[in-house]
Amino acid sequence: MAAQEILDGLKAAVIEGEEEDAASFAEQAIDAGLKPMDIIKGAINVAMDVVGQDFEDGNAFLPELILAGDAARAALDIIVPTISADDLDGAVQGTVVIGTIFGDAHDIGKNIVSAILAAHGIKVVDLGINVPAKKYIEAALAEDAKIIAISSLITTSLPYHREVINTLTDRGEREKFFVIVGGGPVTPEWTAQIGADGYGRDARDAAVVVQELLQGLAAGEHAPLAEPITVGVLGQG
Amino acid sequence: MTTTTRFTQLLATNDVLVADGGMGTLLFERGLEVGGCPELLNVERPDIVAGIHKDYVESGADIILTNTFGGTRARLTHYDLDSRVTELNAAGADLARSVSDGAGRSVAVAGSMGPTGELFVPLGPLDSDRALELFAEQASALADSGVDILWIETMSSLDELDAAFTAASVFDLPVVTTMSFDTHGKTMMGVAPGDLASWAESKDRPPIAVGANCGIGPEDVVAAVQAIVASDSDAVPIAKANCGLPVFVEGELDYPLRPQEMRSYAESAAQSGARIIGACCGSTPRHISAIRSFVTA
Numbered sequence: 264m265a266a267q268e269i270l271d272g273l274k275a276a277v278i279e280g281e282e283e284d285a286a287s288f289a290e291q292a293i294d295a296g297l298k299p300m301d302i303i304k305g306a307i308n309v310a311m312d313v314v315g316q317d318f319e320d321g322n323a324f325l326p327e328l329i330l331a332g333d334a335a336r337a338a339l340d341i342i343v344p345t346i347s348a349d350d351l352d353g354a355v356q357g358t359v360v361i362g363t364i365f366g367d368a369h370d371i372g373k374n375i376v377s378a379i380l381a382a383h384g385i386k387v388v389d390l391g392i393n394v395p396a397k398k399y400i401e402a403a404l405a406e407d408a409k410i411i412a413i414s415s416l417i418t419t420s421l422p423y424h425r426e427v428i429n430t431l432t433d434r435g436e437r438e439k440f441f442v443i444v445g446g447g448p449v450t451p452e453w454t455a456q457i458g459a460d461g462y463g464r465d466a467r468d469a470a471v472v473v474q475e476l477l478q479g480l481a482a483g484e485h486a487p488l489a490e491p492i493t494v495g496v497l498g499q500g
Numbered sequence: 501m502t503t504t505t506r507f508t509q510l511l512a513t514n515d516v517l518v519a520d521g522g523m524g525t526l527l528f529e530r531g532l533e534v535g536g537c538p539e540l541l542n543v544e545r546p547d548i549v550a551g552i553h554k555d556y557v558e559s560g561a562d563i564i565l566t567n568t569f570g571g572t573r574a575r576l577t578h579y580d581l582d583s584r585v586t587e588l589n590a591a592g593a594d595l596a597r598s599v600s601d602g603a604g605r606s607v608a609v610a611g612s613m614g615p616t617g618e619l620f621v622p623l624g625p626l627d628s629d630r631a632l633e634l635f636a637e638q639a640s641a642l643a644d645s646g647v648d649i650l651w652i653e654t655m656s657s658l659d660e661l662d663a664a665f666t667a668a669s670v671f672d673l674p675v676v677t678t679m680s681f682d683t684h685g686k687t688m689m690g691v692a693p694g695d696l697a698s699w700a701e702s703k704d705r706p707p708i709a710v711g712a713n714c715g716i717g718p719e720d721v722v723a724a725v726q727a728i729v730a731s732d733s734d735a736v737p738i739a740k741a742n743c744g745l746p747v748f749v750e751g752e753l754d755y756p757l758r759p760q761e762m763r764s765y766a767e768s769a770a771q772s773g774a775r776i777i778g779a780c781c782g783s784t785p786r787h788i789s790a791i792r793s794f795v796t797a
Contacts, residue, residue: 321684321686325690
């Protein structure tokens, strides 16, 4: 099978949420000698963008998004271990520690963000739900992550976003980590108010924020940013 | 045939019934701590829960929903309260029952059943057997404690709704089902209001009423009512809208819609065919008073 056919097959399998097919095309792509980053960029990212756009337009819903995320993950499980250190240096890569904040047990949005970040070749460490400030920070230190991503659905969990930032500041570690926030009640205003570094309205926006932060990091920027990066406008879409 | 209860009598003798408003928002205002279990207040702070029911009854609600939205074992497990499912649901029903009994007029007690928070296969671990088991346990506690109706709400998946309905239908009580159409007019799982109406019609013993709750705000809830009526002209539609999406005003979270705006929403909902009108997140007894003033006028 020609390289492009394999990539097209992988893209279609991810869009359709066919986990086994996605894994099989990923193996074929590696066997055919395609570069891991080319497979990720040329098939998986494109596929997730298609599904993300369909979701935004109201042509796809959560099931399609989750199944596509699962298929992308299955393919990435095969592709990522083959990435060489040289490739890693050449690509914008990084680790994100993510979790639903303390006081909140909703994990669907956080799971979607995880899937989409993973589909963009970013290592995601998922801490689950009801995550206290300290746990984010310790995991970020242990994993050498540069970004802490906080998810919320219920409004009453919002004050704990600030606690993550305050705890980092108190420990003298605020400069080590970019903190990004998102979820139903979170707004760009809130993001700026608590001094976080980024906000994405939906999962695709979150991926854009993470990529921008990683690019900034590579260019020598560090937390906290004077103004947060905000992508997506609340109330649209 | 469903047994006659306070609820069915009210429905038979009124064009429009007023349901209550949000419970969670008020629980937080009155003492629920962040990270705390709302249902635990049924035994630890019954005064707060009963006080909210009382305020809604005084503001004119014909139906009050028990503080048992997250009362399935699946949700209580998050708080290590999985051994207290029956106790917390029964306590919730008892509190609403006692407020209703002291109301001096007929007020129906609806046993609230919300989603388990788990996703159905193939998206998540929940299968229909387990879902049925979870909802049966909750429904049984509510039914045994004398609710007038089982009220399945805020659902987004038809599989989960079906499991909850099947579990609730075992009891000789009327059952209603509402979904949250918050994603381009459908639920986040892609269920349209018309799909809900068709699902209900397919049942030998359908839910007594179906409708929309929570979501983005009144507009989507009214649109859902219209779609339900278009799909089944015999439907008894329910509208229970949020007071809009919360926004930040001077650093404080605020739901934008005021009582007068919720009165206008009630008017649109009634014109669209809604027979049961209440509110959801962000609403207070003042909003329900405003809805009552329209219904009574």
